[in-house]
Amino acid sequence: MSKLSISVLSILTLLSVRSSVIAQGTNPAVIMARKQVPIICYHQIRDWRPKDSKNAKDYIIQIANFKQHIKMLADSGYHTILPDQLYAYLTTGAALPKKPIMLTFDDTDEDQYTIAAPELKKYGYKAVYFVMTVSIGRPHYMTKEQVKALSDAGNVIGSHTWDHHMTSKYKHDPNPKKDDWVIQIDKPTQKLEEITGKKITYFAYPFGIWNKSGFGELHKHGFKIAFQLAEKRDPNDPLMTIRRILGSGYWSAKTLSNSIRNSF
Template identity: 30%
Template sequence: MNKKSLKILIVSLMTFIIFFGIYNIKKIKSLRTSNNLSYNENYKSNIKYENENSIEKVKANKITKDRQFAGDIIYNTSYVPVLMYHSIDYEKGNELRVPKELFKKHMQYLKDNGYTTITINELYKFINDNKPIPRKSVVITFDDGYKDNYINAYPILKEFGFKATIFVITSNIDKDKRCLNSDEIKEMSKNGIDIESHTVNHDKLNELSYNKQLQTLKNSKGFLEGILNKKVEYIAYPYGLYNVDTLNAVKTAGYKLAFVTKSGWCIKNQGIYTLHRVYISANHTVNEFKRRLTNPEYYKSK
């Protein structure tokens, strides 16, 4: 190879190296740029995504706040009216018997004013587990287990699609014709009417020994569970009477809530075994019924 050829080779090599170098630098630059771009795009879309998320979060918060504000949900600081009826029939001079026409007007008021009837089990979950319930929740209860609850109240409750609870005296079942029989309580129990205990003999619990109290609490529970094939966990004390022994005995017998007859809306701090109810009688026109449902201050003070 002569000198001239060597020069040409070197120049060619250098030219190739320079061009190759420039090409690579350009390529790296363009790669960097595109990487930057895609990073930026990703970054932008992340921001967008996060923004959308926060918008959704804000929206969700607003809905929750609006719901709270609109009062669709109340929490366990709130009172619930638990209505206490007895017989649904007419008897002159006996205010414990609410004529069925008046009872229907009461139910119509609940329907027209957007009330939701809840079961005692739902009330228990609200009290015990803070499970929300509709703002206008109401519990309908009947004491003693009169046959007219089946004849007069049950068809009206069915018509309105309302839930209710009957506290029955178990020794009267299938014995006293004025009271519910086992077929009737079975049928109602399957159709939204909860059957719970009112003791065996309408006992004045505060006059019984602890053991006698435990007996009537357990026996009435066991008797109903045998007929209805479901758990019986709630009780209303006859005449609303109880003492310290009662509070221990109901717990030992396996009850989850107990009701007295003391008038007022129900709230947790009354004690789960001494919950108040709203007394409803034949003297209570729709206006008085409304007052008892819409005037919490009146009931809180009782």
């Protein structure tokens, strides 16, 4: 066989492999066609205080209510999955356990470590903790030792920016000290990798707000999936707009169960 024939054959092989990856892997249409996995987003787990506003209570689930949520999920036969499993399922069709669900926690509140994690452990559940690094070590927030302990216990740590600025407003700057992508994405991700000793490949948008202009940057920065809240997914890049629903402080376990069925 001539060198030219071998070269042509190599190119055709590469194109075939690439087409297969697109068809079976990150092809948006294939991903969009797969049934969505229910994903719940929690924030604070504590009892309400007199000064808590009506809006704030949406993001604060009282301790007893949270425990009822988790018990309902376990009693209903849900099995928690982690982002690597979700990614494999969406891109390759890899099998998931019966009645899969993902539990996520945003903003680094200490009660996620002291209250949520022990409650999940009772049921053999794992979760994803999206950490805002500016808060690490501050009063009422997790320490780096607690973040590492969650990671070491088999949970996943994800990036949630430095100080919760919306990605839709990020701008590049020649000065790295003024570049939003460096400040909000690169440095926080590096810090979390130093704390956990693991690669950070999952991201949650502050406030769940995203725009298409940021997708390329998130891919470039190494994120495999980015999680929003309840908006529709972008059909051209669904991996960057994975849906979650808020685990509202106003929801009973029954309301959560109905919301899971109706939302996904």
